[in-house]
Amino acid sequence: MARLVLNQLSKRYGDFFAARDVTLDVADGEFLVLLGPSGCGKTTTLRMIAGFVEPTSGTVRLGDTDVTRLPAWKRNTGLVFQNYALFPHLTVAQNVAFGLEMRKVAKPEADKRVAEALELVRLGHLGERLPRQLSGGQQQRVALARALVFRPDVLLLDEPLSNLDAKLRQEVRVEIRKLQQSLNLTTVMVTHDQEEALTMADRLVVMSEGAVRQVGTQRDLYERPADRFVAGFVGRSSFLQGALEAPQRFRTAGGIAVACNADLAPGAATMALRPERVIVGPSELTEVDNGFPGEVEFVSYLGGLIDLHIRLSPQDLVIAQIPNREDGFMPEVGDKVHVGWTTASAAVFAGAGSAADSDELQPD
Amino acid sequence: MMGGIDRRTIGRWALTGTAALTLFYILMPLISVTWLSFYAQEIPSFPPQGYSLRWYASIVGNERFVSGLLLSVQLGVSATAIGLAVGVPAALCLSRFRFPGREALNNLLLLPLMVPGVVLGTALYVFHVEAEIATGGEFQILGSTVGLLSGHVLVVIPWVVRLVLASLAGFDRTLEEAAHNLGADRWTTFRRITLPGILPGVVAGAMFGFVASFGNLEMSLFLVGPGRTTLPIAILQYLEWKIDPSIAAVSVVQIVLIGAAMLMTDRFVKISRVV
Numbered sequence: 223m224a225r226l227v228l229n230q231l232s233k234r235y236g237d238f239f240a241a242r243d244v245t246l247d248v249a250d251g252e253f254l255v256l257l258g259p260s261g262c263g264k265t266t267t268l269r270m271i272a273g274f275v276e277p278t279s280g281t282v283r284l285g286d287t288d289v290t291r292l293p294a295w296k297r298n299t300g301l302v303f304q305n306y307a308l309f310p311h312l313t314v315a316q317n318v319a320f321g322l323e324m325r326k327v328a329k330p331e332a333d334k335r336v337a338e339a340l341e342l343v344r345l346g347h348l349g350e351r352l353p354r355q356l357s358g359g360q361q362q363r364v365a366l367a368r369a370l371v372f373r374p375d376v377l378l379l380d381e382p383l384s385n386l387d388a389k390l391r392q393e394v395r396v397e398i399r400k401l402q403q404s405l406n407l408t409t410v411m412v413t414h415d416q417e418e419a420l421t422m423a424d425r426l427v428v429m430s431e432g433a434v435r436q437v438g439t440q441r442d443l444y445e446r447p448a449d450r451f452v453a454g455f456v457g458r459s460s461f462l463q464g465a466l467e468a469p470q471r472f473r474t475a476g477g478i479a480v481a482c483n484a485d486l487a488p489g490a491a492t493m494a495l496r497p498e499r500v501i502v503g504p505s506e507l508t509e510v511d512n513g514f515p516g517e518v519e520f521v522s523y524l525g526g527l528i529d530l531h532i533r534l535s536p537q538d539l540v541i542a543q544i545p546n547r548e549d550g551f552m553p554e555v556g557d558k559v560h561v562g563w564t565t566a567s568a569a570v571f572a573g574a575g576s577a578a579d580s581d582e583l584q585p586d
Numbered sequence: 587m588m589g590g591i592d593r594r595t596i597g598r599w600a601l602t603g604t605a606a607l608t609l610f611y612i613l614m615p616l617i618s619v620t621w622l623s624f625y626a627q628e629i630p631s632f633p634p635q636g637y638s639l640r641w642y643a644s645i646v647g648n649e650r651f652v653s654g655l656l657l658s659v660q661l662g663v664s665a666t667a668i669g670l671a672v673g674v675p676a677a678l679c680l681s682r683f684r685f686p687g688r689e690a691l692n693n694l695l696l697l698p699l700m701v702p703g704v705v706l707g708t709a710l711y712v713f714h715v716e717a718e719i720a721t722g723g724e725f726q727i728l729g730s731t732v733g734l735l736s737g738h739v740l741v742v743i744p745w746v747v748r749l750v751l752a753s754l755a756g757f758d759r760t761l762e763e764a765a766h767n768l769g770a771d772r773w774t775t776f777r778r779i780t781l782p783g784i785l786p787g788v789v790a791g792a793m794f795g796f797v798a799s800f801g802n803l804e805m806s807l808f809l810v811g812p813g814r815t816t817l818p819i820a821i822l823q824y825l826e827w828k829i830d831p832s833i834a835a836v837s838v839v840q841i842v843l844i845g846a847a848m849l850m851t852d853r854f855v856k857i858s859r860v861v
Contacts, residue, residue: 274763294766307764311782320778324769368768 224285224375225250226271226408231280233266240266242432244280248376251406253399255419258429259455264412265380267429271410272378273297284375295324300369301378305385306361308353314364315340315349321372339371340364342401359390366398370405377402379411383418395421416456428452444496450571453494459569460500460541466491472570476535481511484570492571497543499567502530503560504551513562516540518553528552532561616841623834630831641835651836654820661816662800665738669795672739673746674788680747681754699744703804710737711808729811737809741802742795749794753787789855797844 226248233240241263248254256264269275271282273294281290289297300321308317315336322332340346343363353361362382369377382398383391399422402409413419419426420440428435428443428451436448447453454461464474466488472480480493507513519539520531523546530542530553542561544550553559626636645651673695680692698706714728727733761783765775781788803818810819821836 272763272767274766293771294763295769295771299767301764301767303760303764305758305760307758307760309761309764309779320765320770321768324774372769 224408225283226376226410227281227283228267228271229281229283231267231270231282232278233263233270233275234278239263239432240275241270241277244429244434246427246434246437248408248410250408253402253407253409253411253422253424255423255426256410256412256429257414257416257419257426257456258435259414261431262429263432264414264427264429266432268301268378268380268410268412271376272299272301298372298375299378300372300374300376301380302362302365302369302382304381306353306365308361308364308368310353312352313349314345314351314353314356317353317364318349318368318371321368325372327372335371339367342370343367358386359394362386362394366401370407375408377407377409379409381413382411383413384415391418398422420456426456428455430455447494447569450492450494450573453569453571458497458541459494460497460539462493462495462538462540464491464493465489466570466572470565472568474535474538476537478514478534478538480568481565482568482570483565486570486572490573492573494569494571495540495563496567497529497541499563500540500542501562502532502542502544502551502553503562504553505560507560507562510562511565512568513560516559516561518555518557518559521553521555530559532559534561619834619837620841622831623838625831625834628830630829630834641830641832642839644832645835645839648824648832650815650820650824651817651832654815654817657814658800658817661735661738662796664735665742665799666792666796668735668739669742669746670788670792673743673791673795674750676743677747677750677754681751695747696744698740699748703802706737706740707805707808710740710805714809729809729814731811731814734806734809734811734814737805738799738802741798741805745795745798746788746791749791750784750787753784753790757783786855789851793848793851796847800840800844 226246228244228246231244232242244263244267246254256267258264266275270277273289273292273296277290281288283289284297284299308314309320312320318336318339319332322335327335336349337346340349343366345360345363345367348356348360353364356364362385365382379398383394386394395418401407411419411422423440425437425439426443427437430451436443436452438446443452443456447456447459450461453459462472462474462480464472464480466482466484466486467473467479468488469484469486470481472482472484472491472493474480474493482493484491501507501510506515514534516532516534518530519533520529522529526546528544528546530544531539532542533539540561546552621634622630623641624637624639625634626638626640627634676691676695680688680695701709710733711728714733717727718725757780761779762775765779766772770778801818802816803822806816806819810816815823817836817840821833825833
């Protein structure tokens with residue numbers, strides 16, 4: 223395994239940047255996840271690492287080598303494809319052996335390593351089967367064994383779980399992560415599923431429109447989103463449009479003054495609030511800096527949790543998520559309530575988003 | 587209610603009847619020619635006056651039929667081999683790359699299938715004559731095996747291109763990327779991954795191309811040299827002055843040969859998946 227460094231990697235098709243100045247440093251043994259909506263450039267970036275897309279500019283370094291201009295077959299990367307791409311006319315064992323064969327590994331040694339790799343993914347008994355005789359989950363594990371058996375410098379995963387059903391996905395997530403940690407594999411995974419990303423990654427890269435928006439741990443992204451996009455994409459946020467009047471004072475479009483901690487110049491701004499950080503009560507809230515009266519407009523019962531849409535003014539709506547407790551406060555549509563949040567839990571970003579942006583609440 | 591069931595029953599009978607009639611129509615020539623080939627008498631008249639294998643014996647003894655068959659097989663095999671060498675790469679290019687004139691090339695490669703054999707034969711004949719004049723008569727093209735073979739290659743190519751294109755359409759290209767990722771260069775990937783994937787199309791193309799070349803009459807009439815005839819031409823010439831069941835016997839031999847080849851290939855490669 224090796225360190226992987228991308229330096230200002232770009233791919234341009236005419237005027238369109240599929241990826242723009244992507245700079246990343248993946249440490250030896252690190253699990254990095256590229257996260258973003260479709261078309262954000264994460265797959266293009268992965269394909270540039272694998273050598274299927276030639277970058278317009280920038281470099282890819284794998285270990286001590288600059289592989290930017292090397293064809294895919296001369297790079298030592300192991301890729302697990304979204305559809306697994308198992309060779310249908312070869313048996314499971316032959317599929318796994320293919321990479322070793324290309325590297326001219328002697329037959330006895332290759333057989334031994336194929337057996338080990340299949341054992342690693344618990345498919346030792348299925349080596350003689352053809353791919354179509356396996357279930358989706360088993361095929362996925364064959365693809366993983368095939369990508370690992372020749373000891374690649376970096377393991378690349380292209381939405382590897384998207385073709386599995388929900389229950390299996392949970393298991394395979396854990397399985398891949400454990401394998402990655404025990405073998406100390408430098409890994410780059412692409413996904414649009416944020417839960418998958420959050421559970422598997424050491425660090426995450428949020429991408430949008432070809433560019434990297436933020437790189438950080440789960441905690442970094444959730445607690446300190448770099449911009450409005452990240453705040454809406456990782457976890458959920460509800461947004462208040464308005465303007466920053468002073469570093470400590472935000473005024474909403476509906477005219478409500480909110481105390482905040484913003485490190486920005488005054489001007490049009492957007493405030494992002496995590497629904498679970500918004501407190502709701504029947505009477506005026508005293509324990510927070512910001513407390514406002516509002517009216518419950520919509521209630522979504524999610525079982526353990528309840529989502530409340532609370533209108534503060536004709537222009538301002540916040541979403542609060544409260545736990546469902548037997549003795550808890552349980553407002554209904556039309557109830558007058560009080561909401562509040564601490565200054566620390568609100569993030570403020572420069573620029574006004576359009577009203578339609580509030581639809582971003584549950585991206586996916 | 588009763589009326590509905592009745593109508594359905596009638597519909598089913600009509601369908602079965604039409605299917606049976608069509609099948610009969612298709613099989614009738616095959617059955618009658620096979621039957622005829624076993625007639626004992628020389629003039630094919632009904633009812634037969636007994637059965638014999640003498641017509642099969644007679645075709646083996648007929649030098650024109652035997653040499654015609656040999657030439658047709660040689661031509662078919664060589665034309666198919668060359669047709670594959672040209673057609674498979676052509677199909678790969680047509681399906682992989684977008685380039686100006688791609689549609690035109692696609693149509694050009696299928697053209698020999700659409701042009702009537704007589705027209706194709708005339709065109710080649712004239713071309714061969716002109717080519718001989720242009721080279722000062724130094725190379726004999728007209729009536730040569732090379733000239734005949736070049737025509738048969740033209741007949742084979744459309745089949746190969748069409749059927750390989752069809753199987754390429756169902757071929758998952760990420761398999762090639764997977765092979766590259768595992769360390770296989772372009773040629774190794776083609777040999778180990780792409781070719782096995784499109785094999786049904788290649789085999790079917792070769793098979794149909796061979797049959798088209800083997801059975802070609804009209805174009806070949808223009809291109810054969812004196813004393814050299816293909817089997818279909820030998821049959822035609824025989825028919826011009828004689829009608830006896832040996833013609834039927836030759837046909838049955840052809841049908842059996844081609845049918846056996848189809849069945850054998852289908853055991854290894856499922857042609858039915860492409861055609």
